[in-house]
Amino acid sequence: MDWSIQEIAKMAGTTSRTLRHYDDIGLLKPSRTGHNGYRYYDGPALVQLQRILLLRELGLGLPAIAEVLNRETDTVKALSGHLEWLAREQDRLTRQIASVRQTIDTLKGDGKYMAQDMFDGFDHTQYKDEVEERWGKDAYATSDSWWRSMSPDEKQQWKDRLQKLSADWIAAAESGVSPGSAEVQDLARRHVEWLRGIPGTPTAAPGGDVKGYVTGLGEMYVADPRFGANYGGEAGATFVRDALRVYAEENL
Amino acid sequence: MDWSIQEIAKMAGTTSRTLRHYDDIGLLKPSRTGHNGYRYYDGPALVQLQRILLLRELGLGLPAIAEVLNRETDTVKALSGHLEWLAREQDRLTRQIASVRQTIDTLKGDGKYMAQDMFDGFDHTQYKDEVEERWGKDAYATSDSWWRSMSPDEKQQWKDRLQKLSADWIAAAESGVSPGSAEVQDLARRHVEWLRGIPGTPTAAPGGDVKGYVTGLGEMYVADPRFGANYGGEAGATFVRDALRVYAEENL
DNA sequence: CTTGACCTTGACGTAACGTCAACCTTTACT
DNA sequence: AGTAAAGGTTGACGTTACGTCAAGGTCAAG
Numbered sequence: 001m002d003w004s005i006q007e008i009a010k011m012a013g014t015t016s017r018t019l020r021h022y023d024d025i026g027l028l029k030p031s032r033t034g035h036n037g038y039r040y041y042d043g044p045a046l047v048q049l050q051r052i053l054l055l056r057e058l059g060l061g062l063p064a065i066a067e068v069l070n071r072e073t074d075t076v077k078a079l080s081g082h083l084e085w086l087a088r089e090q091d092r093l094t095r096q097i098a099s100v101r102q103t104i105d106t107l108k109g110d111g112k113y114m115a116q117d118m119f120d121g122f123d124h125t126q127y128k129d130e131v132e133e134r135w136g137k138d139a140y141a142t143s144d145s146w147w148r149s150m151s152p153d154e155k156q157q158w159k160d161r162l163q164k165l166s167a168d169w170i171a172a173a174e175s176g177v178s179p180g181s182a183e184v185q186d187l188a189r190r191h192v193e194w195l196r197g198i199p200g201t202p203t204a205a206p207g208g209d210v211k212g213y214v215t216g217l218g219e220m221y222v223a224d225p226r227f228g229a230n231y232g233g234e235a236g237a238t239f240v241r242d243a244l245r246v247y248a249e250e251n252l
Numbered sequence: 253m254d255w256s257i258q259e260i261a262k263m264a265g266t267t268s269r270t271l272r273h274y275d276d277i278g279l280l281k282p283s284r285t286g287h288n289g290y291r292y293y294d295g296p297a298l299v300q301l302q303r304i305l306l307l308r309e310l311g312l313g314l315p316a317i318a319e320v321l322n323r324e325t326d327t328v329k330a331l332s333g334h335l336e337w338l339a340r341e342q343d344r345l346t347r348q349i350a351s352v353r354q355t356i357d358t359l360k361g362d363g364k365y366m367a368q369d370m371f372d373g374f375d376h377t378q379y380k381d382e383v384e385e386r387w388g389k390d391a392y393a394t395s396d397s398w399w400r401s402m403s404p405d406e407k408q409q410w411k412d413r414l415q416k417l418s419a420d421w422i423a424a425a426e427s428g429v430s431p432g433s434a435e436v437q438d439l440a441r442r443h444v445e446w447l448r449g450i451p452g453t454p455t456a457a458p459g460g461d462v463k464g465y466v467t468g469l470g471e472m473y474v475a476d477p478r479f480g481a482n483y484g485g486e487a488g489a490t491f492v493r494d495a496l497r498v499y500a501e502e503n504l
Numbered sequence: 505c506t507t508g509a510c511c512t513t514g515a516c517g518t519a520a521c522g523t524c525a526a527c528c529t530t531t532a533c534t
Numbered sequence: 535a536g537t538a539a540a541g542g543t544t545g546a547c548g549t550t551a552c553g554t555c556a557a558g559g560t561c562a563a564g
Contacts, residue, residue: 006511017553018552044477046478058351079352097339225296226299270520272521273520
């Protein structure tokens with residue numbers, strides 16, 4: 001006694017297309033094939049199908065299910081491995097949700113700082129990547145591992161600090177003050193201090209060419225539009241560069 | 253001043269393939285194209301790219317990102333909608349993880365009851381689907397909404413009850429007792445009582461053809477291998493059928 | 505004999521690129 | 535100037551698990 005493809009599909013709560021697919025990939029062959037090519041399934045096949053669908057609902061991939069059915073892998077082992085993957089996914093989702101929430105909040109607050117999120121430790125890192133020969137080949141690796149090793153809280157603090165700095169730079173640039181003025185020079189000092197917190201850069205290393213690095217960075221800020229996007233346009237970047245140049249000349 | 257495809261790719265932290273893809277789907281066109289077909293990107297393009305990558309990291313799909321960039325959709329609105337989807341995904345994951353955990357526990361406990369998980373309220377439901385004309389067309393809908401309206405705790409209780417019943421049936425069938433014996437008849441009584449808990453069936457409706465339904469179910473238990481898989485093979489199903497028939501004749 | 509209802513085998517579409525493959529350009533070096 | 539190493543271009547397939555036509559046989563019923 002066996003059933004046609006539609007019949008088992010209904011019995012198992014799936015579609016005939018799925019059955020054909022499982023046949024194609026060798027996951028579940030029909031127990032019998034008519035001379036006309038029709039697929040027929042018997043009781044054991046139906047039970048197998050139910051097991052397949054059960055595992056599928058748990059999120060296992062078809063190849064993994066095939067392994068279990070072929071007894072190449074223990075069911076418990078397969079599910080345990082799958083569970084780990086699920087846990088990682090859940091974790092990723094949780095963090096992504098937090099990121100989206102924060103981005104929304106930031107956007108609602110003041111659109112000016114939206115791009116801020118991408119201008120974190122990575123940016124300076126990646127930035128150096130372009131000129132790594134100039135200040136050391138391993139700067140990237142050092143900087144990258146430093147950033148990765150930070151806790152979310154620490155990263156947030158870092159970003160907050162950068163955001164304040166950025167806001168102050170924009171305000172200064174828009175106010176029309178001179179880059180050489182005392183208040184702007186204090187901003188430059190804060191900027192350099194902030195830079196000193198990034199390992200792998202000359203500003204962090206004792207005896208590094210801080211002066212050359214800072215003035216060089218200033219030029220890059222102007223040349224790289226990403227920077228301008230975060231500091232009030234190209235004019236903002238120019239302003240920052242000028243201020244940093246003055247500061248470097250006078251203090252470094 | 254512009255850059256080659258590899259240059260911006262590095263600057264933005266992505267690959268040239270991605271850039272070509274974005275060009276293909278119209279998400280980000282190069283600012284200039286050389287006579288040789290080379291793609292060149294300028295500052296604004298780089299900034300756009302950064303925005304794209306930022307949104308992508310938040311999990312937005314490329315079409316959604318395109319809408320945001322074309323100002324067809326507000327960024328906040330797009331992210332809010334995305335957030336809902338993320339929340340649903342997280343919820344789904346959480347429940348799936350719980351299912352996997354429980355399945356693992358069940359498997360570790362006693363392999364015999366693994367298939368149990370799929371033999372829940374749905375099965376009787378779906379079961380009736382095949383013969384719905386026999387006992388009412390709306391049986392499925394009633395039964396389905398009933399099951400869906402149950403809390404996870406209630407569902408678990410239901411499953412536990414079924415599991416005990418199943419274990420007792422298997423034990424009885426294997427012990428070699430007669431289906432008409434007092435102890436087995438008590439099992440049959442419990443089985444019918446359990447069936448009465450499922451709305452939309454004649455066992456639950458006042459004045460329903462309980463006798464016909466129960467004996468009919470017994471026949472189906474034998475005919476349907478899924479049942480045998482949960483009740484100790486075809487012999488188990490036959491045993492259950494016989495016991496139910498006796499019970500129905502004598503008590504219903 | 506003619507409908508339907510059901511079956512079959514292709515084959516495209518999906519999300520977002522990774523990864524060759526085959527071939528042309530530019531850059532750098534002898 | 536010649537050549538080899540980078541780097542660029544356009545296809546096109548592969549990935550997950552089927553959904554969804556499309557074109558054309560098969561079977562049960564009237």
